[in-house]
Amino acid sequence: MLNISDIEEIGVIKGAKAGSLLGVRGGAGAVVIRTKTGKSKNIIEPKEDNIKSIMPLGYQQPISFYSPKYETVREINDKQPDLRTTIYWNPNINTSSLGEASVDFYTADFITDYSVVIEGMTTDGKIVYGINEIKVTN
Template identity: 30%
Template sequence: KKKSAIQELEERYASGLFSGLTEKTIDLVNGGEKIYQNNIFDYIQGRVPGIKVVKNGINYELFYRNRFSLFGGPIPMLVYLDEMQTDARLVATIPANQVSMIKVFSSFVGAEGNGAGGVLAVYTKKGADLSSSLSTSGDIFQYKGYSVIKEFYAPDYSSGKPLNLSSSQKDQRITLHWQPDIIVDGVDTKVPVQFYNNERSRSFKVVVEGMTSEGKMVFIEKIINPDKKAF
């Protein structure tokens, strides 16, 4: 007996416990449907009976058939990406047209609490499935992977001793301080920052980039003169 397209798809992607019976399996490779949604959660909203997608800022929660815990609260679904448990927020960053298959389990033996709230397994395209989804009338660019992590250089002048450096060794840094993670709680929004100046700067340009809890981008650029009040 010839296997169906979805059976062949499952053989290519699903393994172990994930190849078992599901409540629903969605094939996004063989259907011929154009998928324009930004992420897979926008796609399944209204397409999978029983699944409710709740978005709060940049966070997502999924609930299946209104299941509640003994304490009365709703139990969110567990989310797996390529058979690895992950956060729904990570899955939301993947374009929906890069997903090959979705499997919905009402429960799952290999999951925490046996997947009491249900399990959503998302599979990303690979091989020929991925190549066919990348066809475009425009140009295709290839980007390098992640750069090697390098520690930001910041000299330590805490000893207070004169260094007697030559002119070629003078501190000529342009970027004096870099702080990748700043988190404010909305109560105390003052963030103390300490750094050593270079040999020539008398004023400083501060650039702040980030995101609010609602997902709005933040960009602030300001010139600070130490002799004047900056903020």
């Protein structure tokens, strides 16, 4: 977390220079961010005490979100409490021509109110965002 006004310079070190300056950690290149209060005056010669290595995960294959079905008698009668904090997540909800959609989900076993967050994008690139609450009554 850097304040943009604290950044003096951003640069990229690639190839042999990155490897020679940063060792094995810099073999694939490095992004160097020099702050205005940093000790180094040369972006390609960072000192060990002001280097922060960040290894981004890169592309991740999406996995299926677990959502219980409770279709069998055994699942319905299971005594193991459902304590999920994220109840439903679906990256591919399509809406009707009126912009409406319907989803079904099972709530967790503890009584609580639920926050509903909708984030998405229309086919023409407009951002969609909404937040609301489902009040649970007993």
